[in-house]
Amino acid sequence: MQASPPNSGLEQQRPLPRGLAGALSLLQGLSNNRRTLPWLIQGVVGLVLLLLIAFLLGNLVRNLTAAGLLLTWRWLGQPAGFDVSESLLPFSPDLPYWRALVVGLVNTLRAVIAGLIGSTLLGTLVGMASFSSNALLRRLVRVYVEINRNIPLLLQLVFWYFVVFLALPNGAAAPQLPGVVLAKSGLYLAGFGSAGWELPSLINGVWHAPLRLSVEFAALLTGLIVHISAFIAEVVRGGISSVPRGQWEAASSLGLHWWTTMRRVVLPQALRVIVPGLNSQYINLAKGTSLAIAVGYTDLYSVAETTLNQTGRAIEVYLILLTAYLTIDLGISALMNGLNHLVQVKER
Amino acid sequence: MPTVLRRLRRDYFANPVDTTISLVLILLIGAALVGTLRWALLQAEWAVIQVNTTLFAVGRYPIEQQWRLWLVTALLSAASGISWGLLRALPRRDRRLEADLWPLNDRIAVAVFSAVALVLPALLRLTLAIQARWWLITALLLALRWAAGRWGGGRRGRQALRLLPLAWPSLYLVGLGLIGGGLGLISVPPGEWGGLLLTLVQASLAILLCFPLGVLLALGRRSDLPLLRWSSVVYIEFIRGAPLITLLFLGQNILGFLLPGGVAPERVWRAALVLTLFAAAYLAEAVRAGLAAVPRGQLEAARSLGLSTPQAMTRIVLPQAIRTAMPAMVGQFIALLQDTTLLSLIGLLELLGTARTVMANPAFLGRNAEVYLTLAVLFWCCCAALGLGSRALERRLNPNATA
Numbered sequence: 001m002q003a004s005p006p007n008s009g010l011e012q013q014r015p016l017p018r019g020l021a022g023a024l025s026l027l028q029g030l031s032n033n034r035r036t037l038p039w040l041i042q043g044v045v046g047l048v049l050l051l052l053i054a055f056l057l058g059n060l061v062r063n064l065t066a067a068g069l070l071l072t073w074r075w076l077g078q079p080a081g082f083d084v085s086e087s088l089l090p091f092s093p094d095l096p097y098w099r100a101l102v103v104g105l106v107n108t109l110r111a112v113i114a115g116l117i118g119s120t121l122l123g124t125l126v127g128m129a130s131f132s133s134n135a136l137l138r139r140l141v142r143v144y145v146e147i148n149r150n151i152p153l154l155l156q157l158v159f160w161y162f163v164v165f166l167a168l169p170n171g172a173a174a175p176q177l178p179g180v181v182l183a184k185s186g187l188y189l190a191g192f193g194s195a196g197w198e199l200p201s202l203i204n205g206v207w208h209a210p211l212r213l214s215v216e217f218a219a220l221l222t223g224l225i226v227h228i229s230a231f232i233a234e235v236v237r238g239g240i241s242s243v244p245r246g247q248w249e250a251a252s253s254l255g256l257h258w259w260t261t262m263r264r265v266v267l268p269q270a271l272r273v274i275v276p277g278l279n280s281q282y283i284n285l286a287k288g289t290s291l292a293i294a295v296g297y298t299d300l301y302s303v304a305e306t307t308l309n310q311t312g313r314a315i316e317v318y319l320i321l322l323t324a325y326l327t328i329d330l331g332i333s334a335l336m337n338g339l340n341h342l343v344q345v346k347e348r
Numbered sequence: 349m350p351t352v353l354r355r356l357r358r359d360y361f362a363n364p365v366d367t368t369i370s371l372v373l374i375l376l377i378g379a380a381l382v383g384t385l386r387w388a389l390l391q392a393e394w395a396v397i398q399v400n401t402t403l404f405a406v407g408r409y410p411i412e413q414q415w416r417l418w419l420v421t422a423l424l425s426a427a428s429g430i431s432w433g434l435l436r437a438l439p440r441r442d443r444r445l446e447a448d449l450w451p452l453n454d455r456i457a458v459a460v461f462s463a464v465a466l467v468l469p470a471l472l473r474l475t476l477a478i479q480a481r482w483w484l485i486t487a488l489l490l491a492l493r494w495a496a497g498r499w500g501g502g503r504r505g506r507q508a509l510r511l512l513p514l515a516w517p518s519l520y521l522v523g524l525g526l527i528g529g530g531l532g533l534i535s536v537p538p539g540e541w542g543g544l545l546l547t548l549v550q551a552s553l554a555i556l557l558c559f560p561l562g563v564l565l566a567l568g569r570r571s572d573l574p575l576l577r578w579s580s581v582v583y584i585e586f587i588r589g590a591p592l593i594t595l596l597f598l599g600q601n602i603l604g605f606l607l608p609g610g611v612a613p614e615r616v617w618r619a620a621l622v623l624t625l626f627a628a629a630y631l632a633e634a635v636r637a638g639l640a641a642v643p644r645g646q647l648e649a650a651r652s653l654g655l656s657t658p659q660a661m662t663r664i665v666l667p668q669a670i671r672t673a674m675p676a677m678v679g680q681f682i683a684l685l686q687d688t689t690l691l692s693l694i695g696l697l698e699l700l701g702t703a704r705t706v707m708a709n710p711a712f713l714g715r716n717a718e719v720y721l722t723l724a725v726l727f728w729c730c731c732a733a734l735g736l737g738s739r740a741l742e743r744r745l746n747p748n749a750t751a
Binding site: 042060134135136137149150153156287290293 | 700
């Protein structure tokens with residue numbers, strides 16, 4: 001007999017759909033009930049997740065027990081035994097690990113705060129410049145943004161550090177501006193010292209100033225500010241172009257200059273669009289500071305890595321890192337949410 | 349030509365302020381250009397690049413096995429040439445015009461490819477045999493582009509075009525097999541891959557693998573089912589909150605503890621896994637924005653036509669969402685390609701890691717500027733090319749395009 005079976009089977013009338021949609025609709029056919037299907041799916045997903053977590057955690061506990069590394073925080077009190085090259089807080093190798101980590105965290109926060117201020121200022125300027133009436137300036141802004149968007153941050157950081165900052169001369173040959181000296185030994189700034197306002201001064205071929213930033217910090221900060229400011233400039237550009245053209249025309253017909261129009265009319269309205277967009281750039285900046293290890297600046301990640309190498313406490317160190325960075329991110333987000341409430345114009 | 353002069357005046361010298369800005373900028377740019385050129389031509393010692401081209405390209409990949417990489421390159425260029433030709437041979441849906449076999453962009457691209465193939469190997473002082481291989485590979489690409497464009501116009505071309513989505517993934521797998529060995533070929537462990545090869549393998553693996561995961565996460569985050577939603581949110585936010593370097597740290601130091609018996613895969617694969625999981629969270633956010641942009645009516649219309657929710661999602665909503673999300677997704681891919689540089693911080697010898705080992709060689713001490721600038725140009729070109737490609741794809745996918 002070579003005739004095909006009679007065309008009455010269910011399979012012939014409804015061919016099985018393929019792929020994910022098929023699997024799900026099969027599931028739907030099984031339950032055939034709108035109320036139970038979601039619970040069925042969630043039950044399966046929950047079970048898979050639970051099994052996965054149980055599997056990973058079980059392995060973790062077994063392996064850690066075998067390695068004698070079960071979770072403990074007692075090592076935090078032991079002397080660190082390594083020095084931190086720069087610190088706002090007093091530190092020495094005989095202080096405990098937790099002090100070293102706090103010093104690292106303070107160094108990270110210092111870079112984040114300085115970076116936030118610097119990249120916001122530079123980014124806003126660059127973003128405004130893309131609306132200049134000068135075509136050359138506008139093209140230059142595009143070049144600036146494209147360079148930063150297409151070259152990795154880490155590469156930029158090592159470039160600034162090894163090529164620019166470490167090639168600086170020391171002593172009298174160091175490049176100077178009024179109140180600022182940029183030498184290989186560091187960035188010297190004028191400030192209030194023991195004898196009131198002091199400028200950087202050269203004593204026996206060595207610069208002295210009330211405020212000295214290490215060249216590592218300066219390189220990290222320069223790299224971060226230049227990189228992030230390009231992205232902030234794009235956010236600012238988007239914000240400014242969201243302001244209706246009529247605002248520009250109205251301001252100029254009132255006789256306002258470009259700069260006054262920008263500062264008094266356009267920018268305040270653009271802020272409504274700019275502020276939410278800044279949030280993710282600021283978080284990128286905070287995360288970017290973790291690349292400090294490549295230029296020898298001892299931020300939190302760098303201290304954590306040294307700590308791990310000495311203690312082998314991978315889980316604990318990772319938990320500390322995760323908590324610290326998530327807290328910084330949440331802090332930035334909270335700050336920006338507050339700012340967002342301030343700039344949203346309440347309409348009549 | 350007075351119009352040119354008038355435009356010059358309007359764009360650069362419209363008023364005293366603009367004139368001043370233009371003059372200052374011209375002076376600054378001129379000084380920078382002169383300084384850079386003088387450095388690049390007179391002071392820089394490019395031997396550090398010329399001597400180490402193999403190291404930068406493939407790392408410590410065994411010399412007697414490198415023919416496999418040449419084969420992969422040749423296959424890639426052949427496939428690119430054929431795809432390019434076929435795409436041009438058939439009329440474009442977005443233009444509703446007859447096919448234009450050699451549009452201006454393509455003529456420019458051919459000129460650029462030929463120039464690069466002729467000039468770059470010579471500048472890098474490659475041996476004549478290797479220079480000839482690059483000429484041949486470029487010639488293969490252009491010849492197949494021409495042939496596929498010439499004979500790919502009809503029904504056969506249309507069929508071949510339909511095969512492309514299948515051909516590229518298989519080519520990728522064949523390429524990975526050729527690179528890694530096995531199945532009769534001598535195995536080259538990933539520890540010996542390096543330079544550009546490792547960068548590209550890592551980036552492409554992560555880009556390909558993060559895509560399905562990211563789409564699932566995005567769907568999960570927009571799901572009505574609380575368990576799906578919350579597990580997706582927790583995953584996405586934890587990954588996005590932590591710097592990549594801490595996640596790579598997790599992969600290198602903790603992944604071994606999470607697997608039975610403390611066995612962990614090779615370092616290269618661990619890094620690829622971390623990159624994939626990392627990229628998926630960011631991709632999910634891009635896709636989520638795309639999903640949010642699809643009007644609710646699309647899903648409702650599909651449901652009222654009798655499609656089940658999963659069918660409506662995969663056939664109606666997701667294609668539109670991914671089209672909207674395309675620019676953001678390519679942005680993430682570009683960021684991912686750049687993020688592979690972080691692998692140098694955990695001791696992998698991708699491009700930046702290779703650069704560091706080269707500069708640790710006493711013979712090339714202090715040649716930082718040459719090496720870093722070369723890498724910067726390389727990354728710039730790769731990322732800019734991706735960006736250009738994405739814009740072209742966007743135009744192609746846009747159903748409302750008129751021009």
